[in-house]
Amino acid sequence: MTLTCEELLQKHPQAWKEATVHSFLEQCKLGTIKEEQFNTWLVQDYLFVVEFTRMVARVLTAAPVRDFDVILGGLSALKDELNWFREKAAERNLDFLDAHRQETCMEYCTYLYSLNGMPYALQATALWAIEYAYNQGWQLPGEMPAPYQEFAQRWGNPGFTEYVKLLAKQADMALEMSSENIQHQAEQVFLNVARLEKDFWQMAFNAG
Numbered sequence: 088m089t090l091t092c093e094e095l096l097q098k099h100p101q102a103w104k105e106a107t108v109h110s111f112l113e114q115c116k117l118g119t120i121k122e123e124q125f126n127t128w129l130v131q132d133y134l135f136v137v138e139f140t141r142m143v144a145r146v147l148t149a150a151p152v153r154d155f156d157v158i159l160g161g162l163s164a165l166k167d168e169l170n171w172f173r174e175k176a177a178e179r180n181l182d183f184l185d186a187h188r189q190e191t192c193m194e195y196c197t198y199l200y201s202l203n204g205m206p207y208a209l210q211a212t213a214l215w216a217i218e219y220a221y222n223q224g225w226q227l228p229g230e231m232p233a234p235y236q237e238f239a240q241r242w243g244n245p246g247f248t249e250y251v252k253l254l255a256k257q258a259d260m261a262l263e264m265s266s267e268n269i270q271h272q273a274e275q276v277f278l279n280v281a282r283l284e285k286d287f288w289q290m291a292f293n294a295g
């Protein structure tokens with residue numbers, strides 16, 4: 088029996104729901120999120136994405152060549168995303184330069200680093216789960232009012248959804264070639280990502 092991304096979702100619906108459905112996103116949808124909460128998320132997510140970009144670069148070094156296209160596409164999208172974050176911050180007069188990572192953000196970034204050197208199947212599972220969490224999180228509430236719709240679109244758009252499906256395929260293929268022990272570890276990776284995602288929303292929601 089081989090573990091797949093789909094089975095991880097079916098085995099842990101509660102953990103995944105908590106990772107992707109949060110008052111933070113619901114209040115973006117309602118337009119009632121406070122500026123301080125949203126700006127905290129924006130700054131902390133930028134700091135997260137900087138480290139996430141480094142992680143994706145490391146995943147590339149562990150990947151089989153057949154997976155290069157998708158991962159390089161992801162890195163190229165991250166180039167645009169980092170510039171977009173800087174634009175959004177400038178519009179809101181936020182300064183990334185003197186921003187510090189909050190403890191929850193730091194914990195997530197430390198976790199990203201800890202994937203370094205792990206078997207590719209585990210890194211591919213983490214990459215898929217991290218991207219799918221935002222794809223679903225921003226997509227599930229449906230159309231959002233301005234200015235949040237732009238954010239919902241970034242991770243909820245059809246192209247990003249396709250990218251996440253390809254990441255799942257790659258993770259599935261790597262898991263298929265892995266031992267039962269590695270597959271068991273992949274389940275822990277999935278649960279760690281789900282918990283860190285939930286905590287990240289809560290960190291932003293707690294601001295202000």
Ligand code: HMH
Pocket residue numbers: 132135136139217218220221284287
């Ligand atoms: C916390 N998880 C978090 N931030 C993101 N930007 C993504 C996932 C997806 O890129």
